[in-house]
Amino acid sequence: MNDQNILTLNNVFKSYSENEVLLGLSLNLNEGECVGIVGKNGSGKTTLLRIIAGLLLHFSGYVNRHGKVVSALIEAPAFINEFTGRENIEYFLPKKYQTHAISLAKSLDVNEYLDKPVRAFSQGMRQKLALSIVFARDTDIILLDEPFNSIDIESSNRIIELINNSKDKGKGIIVVTHNISKIDTYCDKVLSLESGILKLSDKTRNIDQQKYKIQFSLEDDFLQAQTLLGEYILEADSITKNTLTVTFLNGGLASILKKLSTCNILNIVEIKFNSEGGENG
Ligand SMILES: Nc1ncnc2c1ncn2[C@@H]1O[C@H](COP(=O)(O)OP(=O)(O)OP(=O)(O)O)[C@@H](O)[C@H]1O
Numbered sequence: 001m002n003d004q005n006i007l008t009l010n011n012v013f014k015s016y017s018e019n020e021v022l023l024g025l026s027l028n029l030n031e032g033e034c035v036g037i038v039g040k041n042g043s044g045k046t047t048l049l050r051i052i053a054g055l056l057l058h059f060s061g062y063v064n065r066h067g068k069v070v071s072a073l074i075e076a077p078a079f080i081n082e083f084t085g086r087e088n089i090e091y092f093l094p095k096k097y098q099t100h101a102i103s104l105a106k107s108l109d110v111n112e113y114l115d116k117p118v119r120a121f122s123q124g125m126r127q128k129l130a131l132s133i134v135f136a137r138d139t140d141i142i143l144l145d146e147p148f149n150s151i152d153i154e155s156s157n158r159i160i161e162l163i164n165n166s167k168d169k170g171k172g173i174i175v176v177t178h179n180i181s182k183i184d185t186y187c188d189k190v191l192s193l194e195s196g197i198l199k200l201s202d203k204t205r206n207i208d209q210q211k212y213k214i215q216f217s218l219e220d221d222f223l224q225a226q227t228l229l230g231e232y233i234l235e236a237d238s239i240t241k242n243t244l245t246v247t248f249l250n251g252g253l254a255s256i257l258k259k260l261s262t263c264n265i266l267n268i269v270e271i272k273f274n275s276e277g278g279e280n281g
């Protein structure tokens with residue numbers, strides 16, 4: 001895993017006639033990183049995923065996939081209802097991925113349904129079949145819109161395992177979800193889509209998110225770190241202390257420090273853990 005950027009969005013605007021949905025949104029995704037996105041119904045999460053997947057072309061702003069290939073589960077999966085689960089896998093996937101998809105489907109308990117027509121599948125079974133197809137493709141970026149919808153607890157844990165395995169392989173993942181339980185076990189950061197832009201989520205801040213103050217001895221380092229850490233930053237005090245207050249999920253400190261050191265930002269005076277980190281604000 002490294003911090004190679006594989007997706008960049010800058011100043012993205014999208015409206016549907018009068019309805020302004022995205023208002024200058026920015027986002028970065030690195031190799032081996034999983035970003036969670038939460039937000040109210042209608043806040044624009046699916047719209048954002050469609051833009052990233054290249055399914056929605058009428059928007060303004062900068063989107064760069066850096067030549068990476070995307071696979072996505074966005075809203076309700078479309079299958080050919082008369083085909084069996086196995087036939088749908090064969091129809092939607094190149095041959096080289098089919099065996100993997102079938103074994104993923106079996107690991108999600110779709111086994112006994114594989115040879116039944118999809119018309120007879122429950123909603124959860126359809127979702128599991130779709131996830132098997134998405135994870136079987138060997139793509140650099142995976143987009144998941146509500147992957148846990150209609151999924152039982154046991155299989156939800158299996159999906160978390162698939163997300164974490166994909167991260168280990170260096171894939172970048174974006175998960176849109178209303179289900180924030182266990183989100184800190186697979187997301188490196190959680191952002192909230194509010195008023196058309198992404199912010200660190202208040203709702204998830206008290207999951208397992210910690211607050212740190214990092215003080216830099218050089219103003220240049222402080223300024224560069226500000227650009228580098230972007231959406232992790234809650235507060236930047238430049239006047240006296242060159243101090244950034246940042247927040248991220250438990251275990252995130254190591255990857256932040258690595259990010260700073262790869263950019264040669266090494267002159268750190270101190271890092272203070274703020275015990276109020278679990279509270280709002
Ligand atoms: N094809 C479309 N034409 C017109 N308006 C649309 C279209 N798709 C989405 N919208 C509008 O854009 C806004 C954002 O919709 P979007 O589906 O992106 O929200 P969401 O955050 O995914 O919501 P949910 O949590 O309910 O899935 C909503 O106001 C919606 O009505």
Ligand SMILES: [Mg+2]
Nearest residue numbers: 045046047145
């Ligand atoms: Mg949606």
